[in-house]
Amino acid sequence: MAEPKTGELMEKIVSLCKRRGFIFQSSEIYGGLNGFWDYGPLGAELKRNIKECWWRSMTQLREDVVGLDASIIMHPKIWEASGHTSTFSDLMVDCLLTKKRFRADQVDPQSGTAYFYTGAIDETEGKESKDTFSVLVLPGKPVESARKTAKQFYQQRGLNNPTLLGERAEQAKDTVRYNPENGSLLTEPRPFNLMLKTYVGPVESVENISYLRPETAQAIFAQFKNVLETSRQKTPFGIAQMGKAFRNEINPRNFTFRSREFEQMELEFFIKPDEAVEAVAGGVAKPSGAGHPGEPQPNWGWQMWHQYWVEERIRFYESIGLPRVTLEEYWQKPEELAHYARATVDLLFKFPFGTQELEGIAARSDFDLSQHQRFSGKSMAVFDEDLKAAWPKLDAAKQVDLRERYFQSRLKYFTKTGETAEKADKQAKEDAEALTKGYYVPHVIEPSAGVDRLALALICNAYCEDQAPDEKGKLESRVVMKFHPRIASVKVAVFPLLKNKPDLVKKAKEVRDLLRPHMSVFYDEAGAIGRRYRRQDEAGTPFGVTIDFDTLGEKGPDLKDTVTLRDRDSMKQERVKIADLLPRLLGAIR
Numbered sequence: 206m207a208e209p210k211t212g213e214l215m216e217k218i219v220s221l222c223k224r225r226g227f228i229f230q231s232s233e234i235y236g237g238l239n240g241f242w243d244y245g246p247l248g249a250e251l252k253r254n255i256k257e258c259w260w261r262s263m264t265q266l267r268e269d270v271v272g273l274d275a276s277i278i279m280h281p282k283i284w285e286a287s288g289h290t291s292t293f294s295d296l297m298v299d300c301l302l303t304k305k306r307f308r309a310d311q312v313d314p315q316s317g318t319a320y321f322y323t324g325a326i327d328e329t330e331g332k333e334s335k336d337t338f339s340v341l342v343l344p345g346k347p348v349e350s351a352r353k354t355a356k357q358f359y360q361q362r363g364l365n366n367p368t369l370l371g372e373r374a375e376q377a378k379d380t381v382r383y384n385p386e387n388g389s390l391l392t393e394p395r396p397f398n399l400m401l402k403t404y405v406g407p408v409e410s411v412e413n414i415s416y417l418r419p420e421t422a423q424a425i426f427a428q429f430k431n432v433l434e435t436s437r438q439k440t441p442f443g444i445a446q447m448g449k450a451f452r453n454e455i456n457p458r459n460f461t462f463r464s465r466e467f468e469q470m471e472l473e474f475f476i477k478p479d480e481a482v483e484a485v486a487g488g489v490a491k492p493s494g495a496g497h498p499g500e501p502q503p504n505w506g507w508q509m510w511h512q513y514w515v516e517e518r519i520r521f522y523e524s525i526g527l528p529r530v531t532l533e534e535y536w537q538k539p540e541e542l543a544h545y546a547r548a549t550v551d552l553l554f555k556f557p558f559g560t561q562e563l564e565g566i567a568a569r570s571d572f573d574l575s576q577h578q579r580f581s582g583k584s585m586a587v588f589d590e591d592l593k594a595a596w597p598k599l600d601a602a603k604q605v606d607l608r609e610r611y612f613q614s615r616l617k618y619f620t621k622t623g624e625t626a627e628k629a630d631k632q633a634k635e636d637a638e639a640l641t642k643g644y645y646v647p648h649v650i651e652p653s654a655g656v657d658r659l660a661l662a663l664i665c666n667a668y669c670e671d672q673a674p675d676e677k678g679k680l681e682s683r684v685v686m687k688f689h690p691r692i693a694s695v696k697v698a699v700f701p702l703l704k705n706k707p708d709l710v711k712k713a714k715e716v717r718d719l720l721r722p723h724m725s726v727f728y729d730e731a732g733a734i735g736r737r738y739r740r741q742d743e744a745g746t747p748f749g750v751t752i753d754f755d756t757l758g759e760k761g762p763d764l765k766d767t768v769t770l771r772d773r774d775s776m777k778q779e780r781v782k783i784a785d786l787l788p789r790l791l792g793a794i795r
């Protein structure tokens with residue numbers, strides 16, 4: 206079957222999500238709210254499964270990561286320290302005619318003739334506008350279309366019968382200064398802060414402004430010391446958190462891909478600075494090539510840890526049914542990196558609308574904790590016994606070398622904060638001195654993923670159209686969601702062959718009750734069995750269990766208490782003893 210075209214495929218996916226109850230538009234009965242989505246019965250289960258898989262693999266299956274569940278609204282100082290108040294913004298442009306807003310980097314380049322006007326007059330009413338305006342006209346279109354748009358512009362300025370002044374034409378190539386929808390000039394790009402504001406307390410005053418968190422990560426940094434002291438962890442160790450985040454995105458688009466309310470799953474993995482690793486382990490291992498670097502070692506510096514987390518995250522995606530070939534690793538170029546980042550890898554997924562970011566894995570140096578230390582006045586340094594013990598055993602030249610390198614890295618941080626050279630030097634010297642006694646501010650590796658983007662990637666990846674036989678054996682096309690059993694919303698559907706045979710129904714309910722405590726089960730007795738299978742194929746239920754007359758022993762004792770187990774993808778059916786059903790299914794879904 207021909208691969209559906211991109212737009213068509215996305216339309217089919219969006220429509221299936223609504224039809225089957227995966228994802229609905231928020232507030233749909235009131236016309237919806239742009240950038241907000243609700244998860245229906247199947248979507249809610251899917252999301253829960255994604256989060257549970259992430260939580261299990263990131264915390265419960267590891268010794269070195271603990272969890273946190275922090276509040277959404279936090280002290281506004283947190284967002285000053287993190288840089289969100291001053292710099293968390295996108296450049297936006299507005300259409301001068303319709304006022305429609307675009308993200309500046311999302312305006313498609315266009316070529317054509319740009320017509321410029323110096324103003325307009327309305328002779329009948331004796332009015333004049335000196336506002337300049339410009340319209341882009343695509344090749345082959347007449348100048349009249351520019352004049353029509355320009356007249357609308359001046360009409361909005363109160364000139365009912367405008368006569369355009371100073372018309373001038375110029376060729377424009379790949380310009381992003383015009384609204385692609387109507388050719389009107391856009392405003393100059395200006396920053397727009399993406400944080401959603403609210404007030405805490407009864408008074409709506411400037412002092413009470415608070416923000417809905419735009420990411421979950423900052424709470425991890427802010428609670429770093431509390432977690433460290435209560436969890437008995439020491440570097441290297443991580444804190445994981447998942448939860449809602451909010452961004453007032455200028456152009457929410459591509460279904461749930463860019464929403465204004467979404468969920469994140471973030472890990473901050475705290476490591477020793479390389480200078481401390483070298484002091485303790487005698488050297489710092491460097492990645493020897495691509496691939497998983499294996500079990501963590503004491504001589505790992507930030508590069509090995511970064512590579513380790515990139516690979517761990519890819520393996521996670523594979524374990525829930527996103528094969529490596531559907532993903533791409535994008536290593537940000539030096540000029541794309543945030544000023545504090547040493548390396549960032551974006552894991553991209555091949556969505557039908559393009560290859561786009563699913564998760565970012567950043568080596569963020571000691572920037573975050575240093576910022577909170579500076580803004581809160583509370584020390585974020587840890588005491589490392591191994592470092593304290595190792596330091597005096599180093600030869601003098603090594604001590605000087607490590608101390609100098611650590612001093613330089615701290616000096617770089619303090620200088621970037623805008624401190625005077627003298628103060629930056631003094632603080633960096635203090636920190637270098639503290640290192641020799643076993644103290645440092647940990648560095649961090651941050652794998653940061655979005656739940657909703659992952660749910661969308663899994664939905665896109667699972668969507669499949671193939672052929673299946675109907676009741677009479679005739680092939681018909683079917684839509685099947687080939688979710689990995691680990692994340693499938695419903696794990697197994699249980700069907701009595703016929704609804705009007707009490708013995709079949711009774712037995713089927715027994716099987717349902719046997720499985721229900723262990724997994725999500727859907728019981729369905731309505732309609733022809735083929736149609737019931739088809740409904741579950743669309744829901745992505747990996748297994749179907751049918752109770753028939755053989756189960757009741759009508760064909761002899763051999764088949765008594767056996768059921769047919771149908772595999773969603775191959776549609777193959779096999780006879781399985783009821784007693785074997787639970788271990789068999791548990792093996793597949795865990």
Ligand code: ATP
Binds near residue numbers: 420461462467654
């Ligand atoms: P983008 O460049 O796509 O805006 P970002 O680089 O700003 O994303 P991060 O701040 O690194 O994203 O956020 C980490 C993860 O959170 C992203 O990889 C993505 O999965 C998710 N995420 C971020 N913004 C949104 C959003 N508006 N809607 C849904 N998920 C989001």
